[in-house]
Amino acid sequence: MANSSSSRPSPSLAFVIMGVAGSGKTTVGERLAKELGWSFRDADDFHPPANVAKMSAGHPLTDADRAPWLAAIRAYLADHLARNENTIVTCSALKESYRRDLLVDPARVKLIYLFGDFAVIERRLKARKGHFMKPDMLQSQFAALEAPKDALALDISDPPALLVARIRRTFGV
Numbered sequence: 001m002a003n004s005s006s007s008r009p010s011p012s013l014a015f016v017i018m019g020v021a022g023s024g025k026t027t028v029g030e031r032l033a034k035e036l037g038w039s040f041r042d043a044d045d046f047h048p049p050a051n052v053a054k055m056s057a058g059h060p061l062t063d064a065d066r067a068p069w070l071a072a073i074r075a076y077l078a079d080h081l082a083r084n085e086n087t088i089v090t091c092s093a094l095k096e097s098y099r100r101d102l103l104v105d106p107a108r109v110k111l112i113y114l115f116g117d118f119a120v121i122e123r124r125l126k127a128r129k130g131h132f133m134k135p136d137m138l139q140s141q142f143a144a145l146e147a148p149k150d151a152l153a154l155d156i157s158d159p160p161a162l163l164v165a166r167i168r169r170t171f172g173v
Contacts, residue, residue: 012084013171014077016102018093018148019114020123020141026091028114032164033088039080043091046072053065060140063097070101078104094144107121111151112167116169120141120156 015032017025026042033040040104047069051061060068080087081104093099093111103109122138147153152170154163167173 006112012081012086014067014081014109015088015112016109017090017112020092020121020145021115022121023114027160028163029088029090031160032167038086038088040088043073060137074102074104077109077141079135081105081108094141096146099148111148112150113148113153114156115153116156
């Protein structure tokens with residue numbers, strides 16, 4: 001008799017790649033998604049227009065501003081897991097409370113934290129063109145950041161290819 005569990009598909013996974021603006025979330029997430037053949041969404045795509053306007057004007061978001069954004073990301077993650085589809089989402093997820101909101105299924109949603117030196121990240125932001133996140137808002141992100149204790153933490157001083165390899169090795173994907 002065949003083992004019936006071997007014919008069942010593995011449960012899907014969702015990776016949330018987090019960190020302050022400019023930490024390389026999109027670069028790493030897109031590369032990882034391409035290698036794995038998974039869907040990818042950048043958290044910036046979930047912001048309501050009012051949030052984008054506020055950040056474009058150089059004003060940091062409040063927790064109230066972030067609530068509908070986090071709810072949209074949570075719904076996206078829940079939908080993909082319900083359909084047993086693997087996905088990768090970037091999200092600053094600066095506070096523990098935000099991360100709790102995103103962990104729709106802690107066994108299947110994995111946090112990956114990209115961290116790095118303020119000066120390095122500030123240089124990256126200054127080099128970016130056409131993005132609503134202004135370099136002078138970086139200090140507010142570092143001030144709000146509650147480094148996660150339950151995430152795979154990766155130093156952004158390593159190249160994206162190495163970060164992706166570490167993620168794949170850690171999670172066996």
